[in-house]
Amino acid sequence: xxxxxxxxRAVAGFVDLLLIISLARLPDVVGFFSAAAYILFLDGFFDRxxxxxxxxxxxxxxxxxxxxxxxxxxxxxxxxxxAAAYILYFIPYAGWVLVTLMVSVECLVAIGDERGMRIGDLLARTxxxxxxxxxxxxxxxxxxxxxxxxxxxxxxxxxx
Numbered sequence: 001x002x003x004x005x006x007x008x009r010a011v012a013g014f015v016d017l018l019l020i021i022s023l024a025r026l027p028d029v030v031g032f033f034s035a036a037a038y039i040l041f042l043d044g045f046f047d048r049x050x051x052x053x054x055x056x057x058x059x060x061x062x063x064x065x066x067x068x069x070x071x072x073x074x075x076x077x078x079x080x081x082x083a084a085a086y087i088l089y090f091i092p093y094a095g096w097v098l099v100t101l102m103v104s105v106e107c108l109v110a111i112g113d114e115r116g117m118r119i120g121d122l123l124a125r126t127x128x129x130x131x132x133x134x135x136x137x138x139x140x141x142x143x144x145x146x147x148x149x150x151x152x153x154x155x156x157x158x159x160x
Contacts, residue, residue, distance in 0.1 A: 002130040003116055004058045009128055015052030016042075020086070039083045043075035053128070063117070063127040070126055078124035081106055 016038075024035040042050045043060045048069035053059060060078070061067045070078070085102045088095040110118040115127055 004128040012052035012056040044072035057131045059131045074124040078120035
């Protein structure tokens, strides 16, 4: 698994932030709940990636040896700090300070961790990686380039 660098994570996070702001501007409680649902659940939808991560080519995976895509449970656990920050934002002044503090701590933990894991990642045991299917597709393209020797084999690996 190739760990995602901080710059691409920040770009994907910014795309997601723009979507969250757009959802929050929907009328009444529809906007509040749709933005909160996006924050909590969207690592579990859309091929197990948020829209920002999908556009940038990132994926959230389990930090164990398997590196399997996250479940809804892990998505909720890893995004609880951001959901709490979103709810605190609606408290004037004190909430705004707390949101700034919470997001800053999340970023500092991710910068200080050798694998780039923020508090939510540590709680859910997840890690953000480069999309493995994209890397596999690039490998297949390299193998198909002219000059690559491909021996004819059957499905069992026997030569003709």
